[in-house]
Amino acid sequence: MNNQSANFGAFDPINGRQSENVDLWLYERGIAATSCGVTITDATQPHNPIIYCNPAFESITGFPPEEVLGRNCKFLQGKDTDLAVVEQIRQALRTKQECQVVLKNYRKNGTPFWNELKISPVCDRNGNLTNFIGVQTDITSRIESEAALKASETRLRLALNAAKMGVWDWDVDSGKVTWSEEVESIFGLEAGGFGGTYEAYLNCIHPEDCYRVTQQMSRLAEIGGDFKIEHRILLPDGSVRWVVNRGAVLRDLIGAGVRMTGTVMDISDRKQAELALRQQLEIERLLNGIAQRIRQSLKLEEVLNTAVAEVRQFLKTDRVVLYRLNSDDSGVVVVESIAANWMPILGQSIQDSCFASKHFHHYQQGRIRAIEDIQTANIQKCHIKLLESFQVKANLVVPVLQGEKLWGLLIAHHCSEPRKWEEVEVDLLKQLSVQLAIALQQSELYQQVQTELTERKQAEAALRQSENNLKEQAMQLRLALNDLQSAQSQLIQSEKMSSLGQLVAGVAHEINNPVNFISGNINHASQYIQDLLNLVQLYQKNYPNPAEEIQEETEAIDLEFLVEDLPKMLDSMRIGTSRIREIVLSLRNFSRHDEAEKKPVDIHEGIDNTLLILQHRLKPNSNNPGVQVIKNYSDLPQVDCYAGQLNQVFMNIISNAIDALEEQPSPRIITISTELVIKSELGVWSCELSNNLSNNLLAHNYINEKSKGVLIRISDNGSGIPEAVQKKIFDPFFTTKSVGKGTGMGLSISYQVVVDRHGGQLTCLSTPGVGTEFLIAIPLENIEQKNAKAVATDLAITNDVDDQTQVLQRL
Structure with missing residues (x-):
């Protein structure tokens, strides 16, 4: 401040007088106390360096005095400072005149502010320019308020x-x-x-x-x-x-x-919308009233007269008529509503050649014609003459159609003066013509009904006489149709299974030949390779130092590893061919394509073959914990049966058990048990189930006292079957599986195979939450069929043919 005071005193010599020093000190205090920024520059030096700035300048700009003194004021300017304003300041400095401008400056921290700058020149007592005094005022708030006000005014004007x-x-x-x-x-x-x-x-x-x-x-x-x-x-x-x-x-x-x-x-648009809405509501009220009268009344003449009268009042026109066309292109006015003082034309026959030749086909195609002034409209003179005879100045014509037939015309006449028809008025007549067409059609239908009523009463008597016969025939046809559909489905499924059996047998045969070839030659190949290896060992023994080329080849082929691994490879191939032969044998045994007749077979072999085919569904994998199969086989004799069909029964029941375990947490267990029973046990099957489902009391009235039988039990620990479903599981086409996963024929055909084809019995026992068990009873003796319908099930099939086909494809 001392330096600033000294510089400030330099531009106004004190001349050593005490009073002037006091005055100068007071001036300096006053400048320091003002809220405006004040700078004083030395005009005697180039670029007008600042020699004084008050505290308010630092408060406004953020620059302390030590960073300001000696600099030109232009350091406050930025790139976006108005150059025209800058030039105005320079011109004032050159001409030594005062100026006041508003320009954009920047503070020390880089933030902009709007500066209202007033520059005044200062001269000494001799009139020489010594300094410039600059007064800065921060008017940023005012500028922003003015901009906001201007933007608000602009938005208001746009709004x-x-x-x-x-x-x-x-x-x-x-x-x-x-x-x-x-x-x-x-x-x-x-x-x-x-x-x-x-x-x-x-x-x-x-x-x-x-x-x-x-x-x-x-x-x-x-x-x-x-x-x-x-x-x-x-x-x-x-x-x-x-x-x-x-x-x-x-x-x-x-x-x-x-x-x-x-x-x-x-608000013209709103008023027009309100007017249009009122008109639309009035039209809807009018049309609804006419439609209600049409529905409630069969008096056509009364309905038509009321309709045309209400329309004339709504249109505020002079005449509304309904004109009916004859087959000879002439017509007659059948309904009329007319205002006072105008000529009535009701009942008048009109022959208009112009209409027949020029306009009939247009109206037949649904044409609507609105004439505002008959004198200026583009119509024929003969038609103008006709309209003038009826005192018409303007008219609106709408066809009344019944299908593609032109019944007549609905016409509004304005007789007092020409008239411009509004779109809503045209739409009203158009909708009214539809309602009138409905009324006319309803009247015609009523007449037809009255005519046909007598004939129908006469026919009803004859129909009642034959009704009982028809009902009985219909019942017989339904039963025959159901039997036919069931037989057709079974035959189709049987044909599919027959084809599948042929495919399996053919595939097994084709695979078996090359496998036998490979299996038969592996032993010879093994012996030949062993002989060659022995020969190599003799060479190594008698020629321990072979030629360099032989040594390189020995190292290249890794002879030691080859000698060790080659026998193992042959053993693996031998095991693989054995596995393929086992699968082929299982497929042949399962299909039994060459065993269509009954013959003694090993039941256990059929069950094992079925399990082998379903092995891919039983084995655990990353997404499936697998199913554990427990086999409790008894010592059974061979059973006289249709092996292929019985295998299908095993396939159906085991597949269903696997399906029932899909959502079951571990452990998933399927238990298969077999045992031999005699008459006393067949009379009352008192075998307790392994999962304690219930006591099985299964009476067999189809086996004589000396007969023996085999009992096969297949159970799972799934969620069980509800009692309501148990009653239907053997019905044809009944399935609880989703669409595409079952046909509902598997258990039905399995039942026919066991009961009808083998004289045995198939029973299901299940407790929800505990599990399900199927019991298959097969007599050992050859029992003739008792049901003639079993002929259709010669080739029993499973309800999951698609699943088995996929199994065979995987194998």
Whole structure:
């Protein structure tokens, strides 16, 4: 501050006087205390360096005095500082004149601010320029407020334009009215075309609304408050618009209204929509009433007369008629509603050659014709002459169609003057013509019904006589159809299984031949290879130092590893061929394609072959914990049976057990038990189930006292079968599986195979939450079939043919 004071004193010599020092000190204190930034530059030096700045300058700019003194003020400028303003400052400095500008400067921290800068030159007593004093004022807040206000005004103007709204102000005492540009646009005036008086505003109001608006405005001026007035205005081009005035009355201290201010908005679109809505509602009311009368009344003449009368009242026209066409292209007016003082034409026959030749086919295709003035319309003179004879000045014609047939015309006549028909009026007649067509069709149908009623009564007597016979025949046909469908499904499934058996047998045969070839030659190949290896060992023994080339080849082929691994490889191939032969044998045994007749077979072999085919579903993998199979086989003799069909039964039941365990947590167990029973055990099967499901009391009335039988039990620890489902599981086409996973024929055919084909019994026992067990009883003796229908099940199939086909494809 001392340095600044010394520099400050340099531009106004003190001359050693005490009073002047005091005054200078006071001036300096005053400058330091002001809120405006003050800088003093030395005009005698190039670039006008700053020699003084007050604390407010540092507060505004953030630059301390030590960073300011000796610099030119332009260090506050930025790239976006207005160059024109900068040039204005330079011009003032060159001409030694005062100037006041507003420019954008930057603080020390880089933030911008708006600076109102006033520069004043200072001269000594001799008139020589010594300094410039700059006063800075931060007006950023004011600039931002002005910008915000301007943006707000812009948004308001855009909003007013978008809403078709303007603002106005009325000084009641002077009668002066001020409008915005938007109001002038709404009233259809050019910019500045409004007279600016209350009378000029009243001249814009529609004459029919002017008195009402004047009364309301006067009353509002007296009582004050907010107001809303809707009225029409008349534009200079003669068109009419609807506006709504909203505003408030401002009062003076004694309560008198002195000013009104508010907004005016164009609501023509809303008014038109309201008018259209009212018209539409009236049309719907009219049409609904006509439609209700048509539904409730069979008096056609009354319905038609009421309809045309109501339409004439709605259209406010002079005549509405319903004109019916004859087969010779002539016609007659069958219904008419007419206003007073006009000529009636009801019942009049009309022969219009122009209509027949020029217009008939157009109306038959649904054409609607609206003529606003018959004298200016493009119609033939003969037709004009006809219309003039009926006093018609304008008309609206809508065809009445019954399908593709033109029944007649619905016509509205306006006789007093030409008329422009509105679209809503055309639509009304169009919809009415549809309703009238319905009424006409209903009347014709009623006549037909009356004519046919007698014939139907006569036919009903004959029908009642034959009704019982028809019901009985229908019942027989349904039963025959059900039997046919069941037999057809079984035959189709049997054919599929027969083809599948042939495929399995053929595939097994084709695989067996090359496998036998490979298996038969592996022993010889093994012996030959062993002989060669022995020969190599003799060479190594008798020629321990072979040639270098032989040594390199020995190392290249890794002879030691080859000698060790080659026998192992042959053993693996031998095991593989044995496994393939086992699978082929299982497929042949399972299909039993060459064993269509009954013959003694090993039941255990059939079960094992079935398990081998289903092995892929039993083995555990990454997504399946697998199923454990427990086999409790007894010592059984060979059973006289159809081996292939019985294998299908095993396949069906075991496959269903695997399906039942899919959602079951571990352990998943399927138990298969077999035992030999005699008569005393067949009479009452008292074998307790392994999973304690229940006691099985299975009576067999199909086996004589000396017979023996084999009992096969297949159980799982799944969720069980509900009692309601157990009653249906052997019914044809019944399945609980999703679409595409079962046909509902597997257990049905399995039942037929066991019971009808083998004289045995198939039973299911299940407890929900515990598990399910199937019991298959097969007699050892050859028992003839008792059911003739079993012929259709010669080749029993499973209900999961697709699953088995996939199994065979994997194998």
